[in-house]
Amino acid sequence: MLGKIIRNQKLNDKYYLLEIKCEEFVREAKVGQFIMINTRHHDYTSDPLLRRPLGIANIDGDKFTLVYMVVGKGTRLLSEWQKGSDISFSAPLGNTFTPVKEQRTALLAGGIGIAPIFWLAKTLKEAGCIVDLYYGGRTADDVVLIEELKEITDHLIVTTNDGSAGIKGMVTEPFIDNIESYDTVYACGPKPMLRAVSEIAVKNELPVEVSLDERMACGLGACLGCIIYVKEGDEVVQKRCCVEGPVFDGSKVVWDTVCK
Ligand SMILES: Cc1cc2nc3c(=O)[nH]c(=O)nc-3n(C[C@H](O)[C@H](O)[C@H](O)COP(=O)(O)OP(=O)(O)OC[C@H]3O[C@@H](n4cnc5c(N)ncnc54)[C@H](O)[C@@H]3O)c2cc1C
Ligand code: FES
Structure with missing residues (x-):
């Protein structure tokens, strides 16, 4: 296109x-x-x-x-x-988030993970959801579009590793404090963050979708350069992030194969 x-x-x-x-x-x-x-x-x-x-x-x-x-x-x-x-550029690629309606949702974005989360926040808000966004970065330079995000969320909680913007610490910390407020969780960001978010959600019996920024070459399912492993029933199967992803059920991802 x-x-x-x-x-x-x-x-x-x-x-x-x-x-x-x-x-x-x-x-x-x-x-x-x-x-x-x-x-x-x-x-x-x-x-x-x-x-x-x-x-x-x-x-x-x-x-x-x-x-x-x-x-x-x-x-x-x-x-x-x-x-x-x-x-x-290509046509739009990959699968999609599954937006819920009229639920209390927690969105977590780490650094550049804010890109797909921005549109998701807007979509969930339009579907009558409560949208709380936990947005973390290393420093103040890693958190952008703050005013725009305030307009499309109910609560925006910013964290940075060095405390140069928002709360000092990891983005998962304030999320854990409020975990009981939520029905559904979505996240995009660095893999260790997505793993932590998924583990927290699973422990609290909450559905969780994560978007994985795996390295990609073709983006079309041909090169097999973006394989991750997910659980399907009793089996572990390969999935191509570019075609079957980038969005996965965080409770099904075999995180040891993703966070190598
Ligand atoms: C589905 C998907 C969505 C993405 N969305 C965004 C987005 O919205 N905004 C954004 O800024 N980036 C996004 N990325 C990451 C982005 O594609 C890479 O940063 C970009 O391809 C780097 O290209 P480059 O030529 O500038 O860097 P390169 O010279 O190719 O690499 C520079 C450095 O970046 C690292 N890098 C490259 N690709 C990735 C990756 N996928 N994950 C982690 N590290 C990587 C390399 O290891 C190297 O250290 C996304 C990736 C995927 C797979
Ligand atoms: S990037 Fe080539 S198969 Fe996914």
Whole structure:
């Protein structure tokens, strides 16, 4: 697919917000899905060869939003794309979150895990849910879009490892304190965080969905580069994160194979 860049805004030294106009993409996209985006500026170069996976952070009219952190060559090139340019990307990929209605929900996001959680929070709010978002980062630079998040959540609880924003500590700590308030849990972020959230939810008999940012090459189910293991009945089976994920039942993931 091809879309036009409406803005590629620097949010801070690490994070960018990219808004792209593409009616066809917006019509197909569902909450929790991701995109493989071309970061190359010219057709005559093949570097980087592979497109990069990014979660869909919002849909608004005929536009969609991505929020990304610059970590390497692909995301650095992406940050240099200019407003008005045409950029190419895949159709929306992967499975989706299962949004509930009129429930008390806890959402947990770690760092860049905020991207799919943003759209999920908005969706749950529109479905009459109470939406509490626990949003953790290493430092104040790792928590972005705070004012926008306040508008689409009932409670926003920010934590940072060094205390430079919100409460000092791990994002799971205030969540545990309030665990009895919830019916359903959703999370996206670093794997150890997703494991901890899933274990807490299971212990408290709460359903939990996690979105896994596994490394991906093709994004289409062909290369088998994104395999994780999940329990199915008495068996442990392989799943491709890009096709059968990125969203999984956190109680079924074999975390020892994910957090290697
Ligand atoms: C389904 C999915 C959704 C994602 N959504 C987002 C998003 O919304 N916003 C965002 O900023 N990032 C997201 N990511 C991660 C993003 O794809 C990588 O950061 C990006 O591909 C890095 O490309 P690069 O060329 O800049 O870095 P590279 O040069 O490829 O790598 C730079 C560094 O980043 C690490 N890295 C690369 N990919 C990943 C990954 N998937 N997980 C952890 N570390 C990685 C590498 O190990 C290396 O240390 C998502 C990944 C997946 C699989
Ligand atoms: S990234 Fe190739 S199979 Fe998933």
